[in-house]
Amino acid sequence: MIELKELSKTYPNGVTALKDINITINNGEIFGIIGLSGAGKSTLIRCINFLEKPTSGKVIIDGQNLGELSKKELLKTRQNIGMIFQGFNLLSQRNVIKNICYPLEIAGVKKADAKKRAEELLELVGLTDKAKAYPSQLSGGQKQRVAIARALAAKTSYLLCDEATSALDPDTTSSILELMRKINKTLGVTIVVITHEMKVIDKICDRVAVLDQSTVAEIGNVRDVFAAPKSAIAKKLVLPEAKAVDEITGGKKIRIVFNGENSFKPVIANLVLECGIPVNILHADTKDIDGKAYGQILLGLPDDEKSAERIRAYLNANEISFTEI
Amino acid sequence: MNNDLLSQLIDKGILQLGVWETIYLTFIPAFFAYLFGIPLGILLSVTDKGGIHPIPWLNKIIGLIVNIFRSIPFVILMIAVLPVAKFVVGTALGNKAMIVTLIIAAVPYVARMVESSIKEVDSGVIEAAQAMGTSSFKIVFKVLIPEAKPSLLVGAVISLVTILGYSAMAGTIGGGGLGMIAINFGYQRFNDNVIWICVLLTVIIVQIIQEVGMLIARKTDKRISK
Numbered sequence: 001m002i003e004l005k006e007l008s009k010t011y012p013n014g015v016t017a018l019k020d021i022n023i024t025i026n027n028g029e030i031f032g033i034i035g036l037s038g039a040g041k042s043t044l045i046r047c048i049n050f051l052e053k054p055t056s057g058k059v060i061i062d063g064q065n066l067g068e069l070s071k072k073e074l075l076k077t078r079q080n081i082g083m084i085f086q087g088f089n090l091l092s093q094r095n096v097i098k099n100i101c102y103p104l105e106i107a108g109v110k111k112a113d114a115k116k117r118a119e120e121l122l123e124l125v126g127l128t129d130k131a132k133a134y135p136s137q138l139s140g141g142q143k144q145r146v147a148i149a150r151a152l153a154a155k156t157s158y159l160l161c162d163e164a165t166s167a168l169d170p171d172t173t174s175s176i177l178e179l180m181r182k183i184n185k186t187l188g189v190t191i192v193v194i195t196h197e198m199k200v201i202d203k204i205c206d207r208v209a210v211l212d213q214s215t216v217a218e219i220g221n222v223r224d225v226f227a228a229p230k231s232a233i234a235k236k237l238v239l240p241e242a243k244a245v246d247e248i249t250g251g252k253k254i255r256i257v258f259n260g261e262n263s264f265k266p267v268i269a270n271l272v273l274e275c276g277i278p279v280n281i282l283h284a285d286t287k288d289i290d291g292k293a294y295g296q297i298l299l300g301l302p303d304d305e306k307s308a309e310r311i312r313a314y315l316n317a318n319e320i321s322f323t324e325i
Numbered sequence: 326m327n328n329d330l331l332s333q334l335i336d337k338g339i340l341q342l343g344v345w346e347t348i349y350l351t352f353i354p355a356f357f358a359y360l361f362g363i364p365l366g367i368l369l370s371v372t373d374k375g376g377i378h379p380i381p382w383l384n385k386i387i388g389l390i391v392n393i394f395r396s397i398p399f400v401i402l403m404i405a406v407l408p409v410a411k412f413v414v415g416t417a418l419g420n421k422a423m424i425v426t427l428i429i430a431a432v433p434y435v436a437r438m439v440e441s442s443i444k445e446v447d448s449g450v451i452e453a454a455q456a457m458g459t460s461s462f463k464i465v466f467k468v469l470i471p472e473a474k475p476s477l478l479v480g481a482v483i484s485l486v487t488i489l490g491y492s493a494m495a496g497t498i499g500g501g502g503l504g505m506i507a508i509n510f511g512y513q514r515f516n517d518n519v520i521w522i523c524v525l526l527t528v529i530i531v532q533i534i535q536e537v538g539m540l541i542a543r544k545t546d547k548r549i550s551k
Contacts, residue, residue, distance in 0.1 A: 049456055071460075078458035089453035093471050093547045103457045105467070134547040147453075154457075 001027050002048060002158065002192070007057035009043050017043035019214040021057070027157075030184050030191040032201040032222065034237060035211030041194045044211065045162050048192065049081045050074055061158070079107050082151025082189075086163035088143040090135040096146050097122065097131040103154040114153075121149035125179060141172035148179060152189065159183070161193045165200060177203045198237060202226065202292070210234045226294055227257055227321060238294060252301040252308060256315070256322045258286055258293050267320060268297065275314050277307045331518050334510060344526055346501035350420060350492035351534075354427035355485050358435045365391070365432065366439025367465055373444075377451060377469075378461045387436075394433040399491050402430050403498060423492070423500035431488050438484055442476035443469050475546035482538030486531055493527070503527050 007021040017040045025031045035041045046052040047059060050066050059066045061077065069077060082103075090099050097118050104114035122128050125145040135143055144164060151159055161180070165173040181204050183189050193205060201208050201222055208225055210218040212233035218225060229235045256267065272279060279299045286295030301308040315322050334340045365387065371377055372384040397405070403426045410425035411417040446469055454468045470477075493504025503523045511520035543549065 051452060051456060075458040075460055078456060081456070083453065083456040085449060085453060087447075087449045089447070089449040091450060091468065091472060092447075093474060095547070102454075102467070106457055106459050106463060136548045150457075160456075 001025065001060075001062060002190070003058070003060040004044075004048070005058040005060065007044075007047060007054050007059065009040075009047060009052060010055045016214050018047065018054070021216055023209055023216065023219065025190065025192060027190050028184070028188055029206045030181070030193060030204050032193045032195065032205035032208040033211055034195055034198070034201050034208060035233070036237075037196060039211040040214045041196075041211055042162060045083075045160050045192060045194045048160055049078050049083060079103065079154050080156050081158040081160060082148075082154075082156040083160040083162065084144065084147045084151050084164045086166045088135070088140070088147050088167075090143055090146055090150070092135050095132050095134050096127065096138070099135070099146055100149045100153050102150060107154050109154075117153060118149070121153055124152075124183075125149045139172075140168050141176060144168065144172075144176050145179065148176075148183070152183065152187070157188075157190060159189050159191045161191065161195075163194055163196070166195070166197070173200070174203070180204055198226075198294075202294075210237065251303065253282060253325050254299050254301060254311075254315075254322045255325060256297045256299065256320060258295050258297075267318075268299075270318075271311065271314055275307070275310045277302055277311060279311065330510060330514065330516050331522065334506065334519065339510075340506065340522070340526075343501065343503045343506040343523070344530070346420065346505075347489065347492060347503045347527070347530060350423060350427065350495065350500060350502050351485055351489040351530075354424050354431055354492070355435075355481070355488050357424075357428045358431035358484070358488065359439075359481070361428075361432045362435025363439050365436035367443060367469065369436060369440040370443040370469075371461070371465065375448075377455075377464055391433040391436050394430070395437065399430050400494055400497075402426070403491075403495055406430075407498075418499045420501050423495040423498075427488060427491055427495060430491055431484065434487060435480075435484050438480035439477065442473045442480050445476050446472045475542050475548070478538065478542035478545065482535055482542070485534050485538065489527070489531060489534070 002023075002025040004021050004023045007018055008016070009018040010016045021044060023031075033041055033044060043052055047054045048061075050059065054067075061081070064077060066074060066077065091102065094102070097115065100118035100121055101114045104117060109117070119128070119131070122131055125148055127142060127145055127149070130138065130142060130146075135146070138146065148159075159180075165176050168176060177200060180191055180193075184191050184204075191204075193200060195201060205222050207220065208222050209216050210225065210231060210233055212231065217231035218229065218234045225234055226238055229238045268279065268281065279302070281297060282300050283298040284295075286293045286297065299311075301311060369384065369387055369391070372380040372387075374381065374384075376384075394402070406426050406429045407417040407422065409429065410422040413425050414421045416422050450472060451464060451468060454464050459467065492500065492502055493507075496502055496504030496506075496508055503526055507520050507523035510516060511518075511523060
């Protein structure tokens with residue numbers, strides 16, 4: 001379990017990167033941290049393994065307060081927390097198998113044992129045939145697979161992912177995310193994902209924290225945050241034009257929110273057919289995230305209360321979530 | 326008459342000896358310069374502000390000493406450090422003494438070359454190593470030096486050529502080699518042929534060092550996919 005308690009980080013130049021962060025990440029879950037650039041995501045993930053020392057607050061991993069550890073103990077603890085990066089950060093002068101062996105070398109594992117373990121991991125990430133290749137000979141996706149194998153080599157319980165798919169194309173991103181989910185399910189590795197892409201959160205995360213201006217704006221199950229974002233920043237990330245929509249004036253309106261499940265049904269068309277009332281679509285903003293649509297449609301309700309009530313009743317009966325504005 | 330002197334130099338083996346002396350007055354000082362220069366260069370990069378183990382005061386002191394030595398022109402430095410040579414090898418004359426002066430001149434140069442090579446190592450790779458729980462000490466040997474190897478080799482080629490230039494100057498104060506031959510037999514006896522032969526031979530030696538060195542640097546660099 002990773003507990004971040006009242007975590008703050010201010011850089012020597014006076015820039016505050018994190019302010020009073022409280023997050024608990026449970027064992028076995030995939031936890032996402034999303035935010036726009038400059039929100040403090042990268043600093044936050046670096047505080048988890050103390051690559052950045054927080055100015056105040058605590059980082060507690062498996063009951064151990066990292067701030068109280070000696071240098072040596074901290075290094076030992078880090079060996080249990082794998083990390084992968086946007087830029088892969090493989091050792092360019094070592095081949096694939098030796099890259100994976102690196103953390104085992106550091107942990108003092110015997111050469112033969114290390115090689116055996118590295119080969120197992122290479123199989124897990126599906127790159128057995130690339131054992132002798134050098135990083136420069138690999139594609140981005142392959143490099144990230146090697147980096148994942150390396151991060152897990154020392155039988156790590158945690159995997160920190162710092163924008164790990166941001167440099168990859170959509171197909172490769174999907175395959176890397178699938179691999180991460182597989183690792184989470186089969187090895188029980190707890191994964192922390194930092195990203196600016198909703199898609200990544202939607203695809204693999206159980207819970208998500210939305211970071212805005214150095215603080216946690218919202219935290220919860222991915223489904224809940226996507227369906228009904230509460231904070232302004234979460235709304236902006238999930239429903240990019242929410243602000244403009246709220247400013248549309250005149251008459252009664254309802255907002256139908258798509259949460260990734262009911263979007264393949266022709267909701268509006270059915271509503272019109274069943275109720276026999278023409279509705280005016282004031283604004284629609286839905287987007288497809290890997291086959292599921294998220295977003296909202298803003299409907300102008302008819303002026304007579306009877307028709308409006310019928311529409312509400314229809315929506316309620318069909319379990320379509322909506323809010324009246 | 327002119328050609329007589331040249332053929333005499335060849336017959337007596339003086340020119341051949343000069344080539345050999347130039348080579349060992351380059352490589353032996355270079356070897357020792359790297360022996361001391363590598364640790365110094367690493368110390369300079371590691372203890373710097375953005376280094377993996379910043380120690381500002383130590384960095385400033387080493388940096389200052391290196392800069393002082395680097396700012397003295399070699400022709401002056403080589404005379405100034407002759408007493409040191411005498412102390413170390415018992416004489417201020419001959420190749421032995423020249424090796425000492427060449428090492429003293431080359432160490433600060435090599436230290437800066439090594440420092441810049443180490444600083445080229447991708448900071449992301451260093452961060453990854455730190456995230457995997459590598460101590461600063463192990464980062465030096467397992468990450469910085471291996472990752473900087475191609476750049477260090479290129480630096481070594483440049484250093485060798487510089488030291489070869491120094492060794493020719495040392496020919497004016499009692500060192501051997503092609504520099505000495507060019508000055509004693511060419512310049513002082515007004516024999517242009519001798520000077521040109523020395524120039525030609527020096528150019529050939531430099532070319533060989535350059536080509537072979539760069540070839541090794543390229544061949545061992547795994548960033549270049551073959």
